[in-house]
Amino acid sequence: MNNKVIAVDGPAGAGKSTVAKKLSEIINFTYIDSGSMFRAITLKVIKEGIEIDDIDRIIYYANNSSIDFINNNIYLDGVNVSNEIRDSLVNAKVSHIAKIPKIREAIVIIQRRIARNKNVVVDGRDIGTTVFPHAFIKFYLTASVEERAKRRYNELVNKTQYSFEEVKNQILSRDYIDSHREASPLKQAEDAILIDTTGKNIDEVITELLYHISMNGGI
Ligand code: DC
Numbered sequence: 001m002n003n004k005v006i007a008v009d010g011p012a013g014a015g016k017s018t019v020a021k022k023l024s025e026i027i028n029f030t031y032i033d034s035g036s037m038f039r040a041i042t043l044k045v046i047k048e049g050i051e052i053d054d055i056d057r058i059i060y061y062a063n064n065s066s067i068d069f070i071n072n073n074i075y076l077d078g079v080n081v082s083n084e085i086r087d088s089l090v091n092a093k094v095s096h097i098a099k100i101p102k103i104r105e106a107i108v109i110i111q112r113r114i115a116r117n118k119n120v121v122v123d124g125r126d127i128g129t130t131v132f133p134h135a136f137i138k139f140y141l142t143a144s145v146e147e148r149a150k151r152r153y154n155e156l157v158n159k160t161q162y163s164f165e166e167v168k169n170q171i172l173s174r175d176y177i178d179s180h181r182e183a184s185p186l187k188q189a190e191d192a193i194l195i196d197t198t199g200k201n202i203d204e205v206i207t208e209l210l211y212h213i214s215m216n217g218g219i
Helices: 016-027 034-047 055-063 088-097 101-115 127-131 145-155 164-180 202-215
Strands: 005-009 030-033 067-070 073-076 120-124 137-142 193-196
Touching: 005 016, 005 127, 016 030, 016 120, 016 202, 030 034, 030 101, 034 055, 034 067, 034 073, 034 088, 034 101, 034 120, 055 101, 088 164, 101 120, 101 127, 120 127, 127 137, 137 202, 145 164, 193 202
Parallel strands: 005 120, 005 137, 030 120, 137 193
Antiparallel strands: 067 073
16 A cells, blocks of 8 residues: 555644645645534434434434535535535534444545545544554644634634634533544544644644655655
């Protein structure tokens, strides 16, 4: 297996998806946004009106849904849901869905299938620890909670919907659930390179990642 995996893990709002996507474009790798898969299943659960604790039905619906990536857009049952999965209702529920081991197993299989014959940059919570433990290089991105909440708050289209404090609390709650669940919790892999993105712009972070990649023998 000569194809390379670059793992980018970290908590919500650390800048993973923006950085991982841009990095993938620069080095011409395929980008896999693993969080978007958990989000797509969460959207389906919301649309079908399934209760968050009805695990059997959630698993049934997840197993009977199709998730595809076309040109960096995510399709759920043939419909482009790239925007809808960023909805705050999905934000509030996704960590509960991502706790379910059978859902995680299904999503691990999809990620490994996509990466089988390709060079990929994958962002998520458990990429370096569980999904691709032998990744070519692993990064763990983080930032202060104030800065992560500020980034998420600035992304909100309708700023009257939530206050800054509410956005911050939502981030803290997701961090807690993601890092305390039993199945592959969010944690830095022992061999991951820690990058604190507080106060740094995207280009500064990308430059740091490219430096580490070149120190690792380049691609
Ligand atoms: O990166 P994101 O905010 O789009 O991720 C949404 C949620 O999905 C996150 O709160 C936890 C979960 N997730 C996960 O458990 N494992 C991953 N590899 C990616 C995301």
